[in-house]
Amino acid sequence: MRIVALFTSNVSGSSNAKMGEVALSNHGVLFFDELPHFPSNILEALREPLEDNKILISRVNSKILYETKFIFVSAMNPCPCGNKLSSMKECRCSDFEIQRYKNRLSEPFLDRIDLYVVMNDSFSDNKNVVGSQELHESVIKAFQRQKNRGQKELNGKLSDKDIKKYCILDDESHEILEKARVNYALSFRSINKVLKVARTIADINEHEIIQKGDLLKSLNFRKR
Structure with a gap:
């Protein structure tokens, strides 16, 4: 190519x-x-x-x-x-x-990739925790929450200005993100991607603001 x-x-x-x-x-x-x-x-x-x-x-x-x-x-x-x-x-x-x-x-x-997922061996006795129908419904609800906030773009395409407006952290999450920034030398771009992924996780979990669990899961997706 x-x-x-x-x-x-x-x-x-x-x-x-x-x-x-x-x-x-x-x-x-x-x-x-x-x-x-x-x-x-x-x-x-x-x-x-x-x-x-x-x-x-x-x-x-x-x-x-x-x-x-x-x-x-x-x-x-x-x-x-x-x-x-x-x-x-x-x-x-x-x-x-x-x-x-x-x-x-x-x-x-x-640094421009939002998240990383390591795929493990697949065995015949592996069972999905969440079914495809349930997952589909959860994604649609998360999509609706983004629209209801008045976003012109979906979470993954938010501008730096809109990240500050819509990706709001609770106090505990603020402290965790600051520690992660220092310990893992996160760039400004990486932090914004962590926030956008955390915003989506919070939407799936039906959280109005990003909570500790949402942020930790998003940070875990930055590991590679």
Whole structure:
């Protein structure tokens, strides 16, 4: 995949451009499988649309602005062979190989991802705590709460100004977030992402303001 195809592609070799995968994903989902295997120039170029929810394409005679309000989802193995977290298979990778694999993703790029989830082995006797129907209803109710607050954007796309307005913490949560900022050297961007995820968790838990449990769960999603 070339970076030009990801953002725009030329029409008949002219300076005109049509939308690439990033712009076409607006209000949808953009999924990258085997994330570390994508060229670094493509991943770094994603930083702008992930951060600003828009991308500006400059051509000889024009500039085109595309909205990029998509949900970015990606997947990667814990190591090159894929068995590092397996309870059944043995990892064949050295520490150097694992670190080199992880280093394909830069910190500025990773900082723009809202949350991280480690997937464990799946067994036939595993049972979901929450059913899909119950989960669906909970998500719809959370969506309605966001709309009822008067938000123009959903939690994941809130601006810095709106984060201060809608992502309100109780006193105990304020102290926890400050300790986390110092202990884990959280950037301003990371803190805002923690707050947006905590706001969504609070909505699912039917909390008007973000409480301790909501914030701790959100902070847990920053671990990688």
